[in-house]
Amino acid sequence: MTAKQRQRLPRRVREQQIIDAAVQVFSKRGYHAAVVDEISELAGISKPMVYLYLGSKEGLFIACIRRESERLRSAFREAAEAGGDSPETRLWAGLRAFFAFVTEHRDSWVVLYRQASELGDVIAAEVVQARRSVTDEVVALVRAGIAEREDSRLGGKDAGFVGHVLVGAADSLTDWMERHPEEDADRVALRLMNIVWVGMRQVLDGETWAPPAGP
Amino acid sequence: MTAKQRQRLPRRVREQQIIDAAVQVFSKRGYHAAVVDEISELAGISKPMVYLYLGSKEGLFIACIRRESERLRSAFREAAEAGGDSPETRLWAGLRAFFAFVTEHRDSWVVLYRQASELGDVIAAEVVQARRSVTDEVVALVRAGIAEREDSRLGGKDAGFVGHVLVGAADSLTDWMERHPEEDADRVALRLMNIVWVGMRQVLDGETWAPPAGP
């Protein structure tokens, strides 16, 4: 016995521990700068175990994306579904859940969306897919909100537009929150609703903004 | 004569050519996956020239960030300054210039803001700095817009918030634009103004959004 044998654990558990560690390291270093040895060490395991269970560095990263993406999307959707009857309140509930999630799992967010241009098309596609799936959830709510108005002058394309505004703004606000720790997730979500949703409602009511007439 | 001597050009010119190539390759592959040989080849030069002029891969990347960041910021600022007297029209002009810039120089944008978590603190700091400098330009306009109202219920912190919303939304909308090529930069900027600026104006006017009273 080499004195160095660690506690044995079933594969299921180890896999999750490895992914836990990987999310931290990928988040901190980025995909390429991340070193598998560091991940395995943080997971309390040796490198070959990582390869045995996850296949390759790329496979490991994809596993991270999949798991974290699923968690985030579930958090959003479940909150939205429990958020009342109107799209408005559902969107609000979803946004609260979103900001709560990224507050608590900053690493997940970083791994999910701050790695876009990196590595071969395989992973890039995975990352794009993950972001799109979140955007789609938001767009669905916005579309429902628009559809409530019959005479609406906004259509499906506008829902996509607003969805991107919301997701992009939320992403960026993640940074803002770091410098304003006194603002919790709920307050940030409320602020965002106040700007974007109110703006959209105004546009729906026909009060648009137009640039001053030019030449 | 080794038949392989290329046209000789002064350092100034070569440096720019190298940076041109580097922006393309960094944008396509990401910092770590980018290979200096590919950059030098694309620049029509041999690798040692890159090291002679830019020092290291890191130095090369920083040169890219600096140059592209400066270009983008100038584009925004010059448009804003020429955009009339009110913060409103200046912001509008700035946004138009921004979207026009990223439409035409997508690579620059990708290199500037889609590389955050990568490499040592040195470059990460540079990237953060670049994004911040753009955000600051926007925030200044928003703050001016808010300050126009005397009885404003929004303050400096809100300007920062709205600035982050705008920059984040704009970032995300670059993806949306790729899937909607029929929308040019001006139309996207107009849409964004319609949502965000109108929303903010409403809040300034006191029409806020509040969640339905909860337990």
Added chain:
DNA sequence: AGGTAAGCCTACTCGCGAGTAAGAACGGAC
């Protein structure tokens, strides 16, 4: 107890890519 499969490790290989040494060709200046 003996077999066996799952969990785990040490100690490698080996290619890729950052960075460099050493000098060749060109273009003036005098």
Added chain:
DNA sequence: GTCCGTTCTTACTCGCGAGTAGGCTTACCT
């Protein structure tokens, strides 16, 4: 012509990190 500085190249070194070979150990089953 012949010097000198700049531009440019071929042809390396060398470390780092992804991935692996091969085997040891513990838990459980019969």
